[in-house]
Amino acid sequence: MPPLKIALIGLGTVGSGVARLLIEQSERISRRAGRSIEIRRAVVRDLDKPRGVELPAGVLTTDIQSVIDDPEIDVAVQLIGGVDDARTVMHALLDAGKDIVTANKALLCEHGFELFGRARELGRTISFEAAVAGGVPIINAVSQSLAANQILSIEAILNGTSNFILTEMLTKRTAYDVVLREAQELGYAEADPAMDVDGTDAAQKLVILTELAFGTNVPLTAFPVQGIDTLDLVDLLTADELGYRVKLLAVVKLLDGQLEMHVQPTLVRADWPLAKVDGAFNMIAVEGDAVGRTWFSGAGAGQFPTASAVVADIIDTAVGRAALTFPQLDLFREQAALPVLPTEKISRRYYLRFTVEDRPHVFAEIADILGRNGVSLASIIQHETPEPDEAPAATDEATVSVVVMTHRTTLGKLQAVDAELDRLTTLHGPRVRMPVAD
Numbered sequence: 001m002p003p004l005k006i007a008l009i010g011l012g013t014v015g016s017g018v019a020r021l022l023i024e025q026s027e028r029i030s031r032r033a034g035r036s037i038e039i040r041r042a043v044v045r046d047l048d049k050p051r052g053v054e055l056p057a058g059v060l061t062t063d064i065q066s067v068i069d070d071p072e073i074d075v076a077v078q079l080i081g082g083v084d085d086a087r088t089v090m091h092a093l094l095d096a097g098k099d100i101v102t103a104n105k106a107l108l109c110e111h112g113f114e115l116f117g118r119a120r121e122l123g124r125t126i127s128f129e130a131a132v133a134g135g136v137p138i139i140n141a142v143s144q145s146l147a148a149n150q151i152l153s154i155e156a157i158l159n160g161t162s163n164f165i166l167t168e169m170l171t172k173r174t175a176y177d178v179v180l181r182e183a184q185e186l187g188y189a190e191a192d193p194a195m196d197v198d199g200t201d202a203a204q205k206l207v208i209l210t211e212l213a214f215g216t217n218v219p220l221t222a223f224p225v226q227g228i229d230t231l232d233l234v235d236l237l238t239a240d241e242l243g244y245r246v247k248l249l250a251v252v253k254l255l256d257g258q259l260e261m262h263v264q265p266t267l268v269r270a271d272w273p274l275a276k277v278d279g280a281f282n283m284i285a286v287e288g289d290a291v292g293r294t295w296f297s298g299a300g301a302g303q304f305p306t307a308s309a310v311v312a313d314i315i316d317t318a319v320g321r322a323a324l325t326f327p328q329l330d331l332f333r334e335q336a337a338l339p340v341l342p343t344e345k346i347s348r349r350y351y352l353r354f355t356v357e358d359r360p361h362v363f364a365e366i367a368d369i370l371g372r373n374g375v376s377l378a379s380i381i382q383h384e385t386p387e388p389d390e391a392p393a394a395t396d397e398a399t400v401s402v403v404v405m406t407h408r409t410t411l412g413k414l415q416a417v418d419a420e421l422d423r424l425t426t427l428h429g430p431r432v433r434m435p436v437a438d
């Protein structure tokens with residue numbers, strides 16, 4: 001077989017990992033691909049940046065057109081981030097007849113429908129194992145290995161940066177801001193970590209998994225997305241005391257023909273596998289009607305874990321597997337979309353924390369409001385405060401934290417509670433609300 005000629009579009013963290021893997025493990029990869037893989041071009045913006053990989057002379061270029069115009073390049077490995085430029089480049093590469101391998105989840109989340117449609121029209125393929133959970137082969141698992149199942153639910157930790165920060169906050173009993181700075185210094189968080197810590201990155205990956213599992217395109221705006229960036233250490237510690245870990249959980253469930261979806265910091269029972277995933281790792285629990293619950297975990301990002309998934313896609317394309325499987329994927333097609341359960345109807349148990357004035361009858365007012373709105377309480381936790389005669393002179397500002405665990409209730413009811421609580425003058429400081437995983 002003649003070599004498969006590829007172009008790497010982007011030679012940053014992932015791109016240079018892919019180049020190194022292809023070069024350093026060429027014998028193993030050629031054997032598995034059934035032919036050798038030749039990097040014909042690597043497109044970057046800055047030719048002078050160090051890349052940590054030796055490429056033959058003439059391969060590195062800033063000229064994307066040299067890839068588009070080269071009919072011998074079969075596969076374009078699209079490893080630039082962002083959306084707008086990446087989309088333009090992807091269209092040009094598809095139109096030029098290239099099969100695509102990509103790790104860009106933001107692009108697929110936003111423009112997957114149009115790009116996959118175009119690829120189908122042109123008889124080309126798009127492979128994207130690295131776009132969700134880095135080195136964990138979840139795309140292959142959901143789309144192929146579990147193809148006999150109706151997927152019933154996916155519950156996942158999909159953002160390693162957030163999970164690293166949550167783990168460090170709890171184990172070192174340190175506040176969010178301090179841990180974020182440390183994570184940036186260690187390279188676990190980007191200089192601009194916004195999309196990681198505000199839940200967007202996990203939500204983009206959930207949208208792609210939902211496409212694969214349910215054949216439905218759900219926009220990011222159609223479900224609640226909340227990150228870890230407003231979490232207070234005290235809630236992680238209180239959850240720990242109650243036997244839970246707080247995890248940024250991305251969830252999609254099929255319930256009576258509707259999809260329940262959310263990405264939120266969530267209390268997960270400490271003995272549950274998802275609670276035990278620490279540091280920058282990912283875990284995905286997938287439940288199918290035939291297989292039951294399956295668990296996938298590993299490195300969700302990083303140079304070589306991500307390159308592992310990208311190179312597997314290149315091998316699949318070389319062997320011809322991608323050409324067989326891509327047209328069959330239940331993905332980004334025009335088909336009746338499953339409705340998404342409206343946010344106010346999502347029914348779960350909740351952890352609520354209130355900061356209240358430390359005097360009689362205050363909690364009774366909160367309990368009354370919860371009760372009148374049909375929210376029933378499973379437990380109430382208030383740490384002991386000093387006896388009045390032992391305590392420093394009480395001031396108007398003396399407050400105490402009260403934590404309530406509710407029975408299952410809807411967000412709609414809690415929103416009604418919130419509106420009433422807003423009128424109480426005895427409540428101070430932030431009110432915290434986190435769902436509890438079933």
Ligand SMILES: NC(=O)c1ccc[n+]([C@@H]2O[C@H](COP(=O)([O-])OP(=O)(O)OC[C@H]3O[C@@H](n4cnc5c(N)ncnc54)[C@H](OP(=O)(O)O)[C@@H]3O)[C@@H](O)[C@H]2O)c1
Nearest residue numbers: 010011012013014044045046079080081103104301302306
């Ligand atoms: N890093 C991870 O662990 C990871 C994991 C999973 C998925 N991903 C996804 O993989 C993609 C790449 O991530 P990364 O971390 O490797 O990013 P990165 O380190 O920022 O690298 C991006 C590369 O793309 C090049 N580039 C950007 N815009 C370009 C343009 N318009 N024309 C030509 N080249 C351009 C850059 O060139 P210069 O080097 O010259 O600036 C750089 O080589 C992203 O979509 C990311 O979300 C990353």
